[in-house]
Amino acid sequence: MDGVFVYGVVTTGIYCRPSCPARTPKPENVRYFANTELAREASYRPCKRCKPDQVGTELSRLTEVAEHIRSHPDQRLALSDLARRAQMSSSHFQRRFVAHFGISPRQLQESVRMQRMKTALRAGSAVTEAGLDAGFGSSSRLYEPPGRRLGMSPRAYSRGGKGERIAYAIRHSGIGMLLMAATSKGVCSALLGEDEAMLLRQLREEFPQAEIVLSQAQQSAQLDLWIDALNAHLSEGSPSPDLPLDLRGTAFQIKVWRFLLGIPSGKAVSYSEVAAGVGNPQAVRAAASACAANRLAVLVPCHRVLRADGGLGGYRWGLERKRTLLQLERQR
Ligand SMILES: [Zn+2]
Incomplete structure (x- = not known):
């Protein structure tokens, strides 16, 4: 868990990375921090033994590996080698990579290949040739659908983005x-x-x-x-990506947005169903306002909410777009 959090020890005023070899403190004296800045803000000092400030954050290590994959689309990259670069076990690396980027290392490599192939095709190469140039071993691989994946980590934060x-x-x-x-x-x-x-x-x-x-x-x-x-x-028309989302709003808004995340593509619900779905059937207007306050177009599918009579209702990004999105999803 190095790079994921650090812990401070109340009695010593020192913070450590999780793998610190120092004696394990009593649980009641431990305080957890998401990163070293927060620990320092709380007046803790870094441990001289485990040097918590020298661990790259998990995200920075994973981003480095993602860059490595992007710059080597035509090489066979073993998961164990990638995991070593990120200083993690293979299974942990795979999970954390998906959690951060929404796609697996392998899917990333395929998508980079696909982009290269599109570029080659635009430049006029024949399909098979473009596929081989882009690093696909055989053209049949091109038609494998990208897998669906999990990667959601919705969290509530105060608005404004101060210091961010x-x-x-x-x-x-x-x-x-x-x-x-x-x-x-x-x-x-x-x-x-x-x-x-x-x-x-x-x-x-x-x-x-x-x-x-x-x-x-x-x-x-x-x-x-x-x-x-x-x-x-x-x-x-490729599958809707499950990206990690940073949801920010009131507790009620976030409840509504989470509910919307559960409406499958091709389906629609009414504003009153949303209100009922978040356990507050009276709050139809508030539910509609929360839909309207969504700032994650398509990713939080507020376009899947309609009026009770089937009318389109509202859409922050224009009714024409709402209609188009719903049509696309139904066709699929
Ligand atoms: Zn330490």
């Missing part, structure tokens, strides 16, 4: 411009619109206190993966 760094990227999608932004915890915003400047303005309004930076693959490989996955879903 939020990286964003903007792409053209099948249903307009798509802005996606992420904190270190997951995707915190996915907005649809026509105009890049307006999307960016909306993001700044949502997180007025945060430092908002344009994502560079270097700094935020995971965001590039996520936006590609969502864009592929919107533009090409």
Whole structure:
């Protein structure tokens, strides 16, 4: 668990990484911190023995491995070697990689190959040749569907994003411009619109206190993966990506958004069903407002909520888009 959390010991004022060889403190004297900054903020000092500040965070180690995979699409990469790079056991590495990026190391490599192949095809190579160039052993592998995966870690945070760094990227999608932004915890915003400047303005309004930076693959490989996955879903009908989400809202809003996450693609529910689903059948209007306050377009599928009479109701990103999304999902 090194890099996942550190613990402080009340009686000594020192914080350690989980694997510290020092004597195990009494449970009642232990305080847990998500990272070393928080431990220092609480006035703990780093242990001289286990040097907790020298462990890269789990995410930074996993991101390094993801970069390695992206830059070696045509090599056979053994899971055990990748896990060693991340300083984890193979099974733990696989689980944590999926938890952070929403796809397995293998799926990442395939998606990088697929992108290379698309580029080759655009440049005019024949399909088989492009497949071989991109590192696919045989063209049949191209048609294997990407597996569905779990990777959700929804959490509640206060609004504003004070002291946080939020990286964003903007792409053209099948249903307009798509802005996606992420904190270190997951995707915190996915907005649809026509105009890049307006999307960016909306993001700044949502997180007025945060430092908002344009994502560079270097700094935020995971965001590039996520936006590609969502864009592929919107533009090409690939499965909806299960990305790690950083949900921020009131307790009620988060309850509603979690409920929406459980509505399967191709299905729709009414606002009153949402209210009932979160255990508050009277709160139909509040449930509708919570749907309208969703800032994760498509990822939190508020487009799957309709009026009781089957009418479209509202949609923050335009009724035309809501109609298109529902149609796409039904066709599939
Ligand atoms: Zn220590």
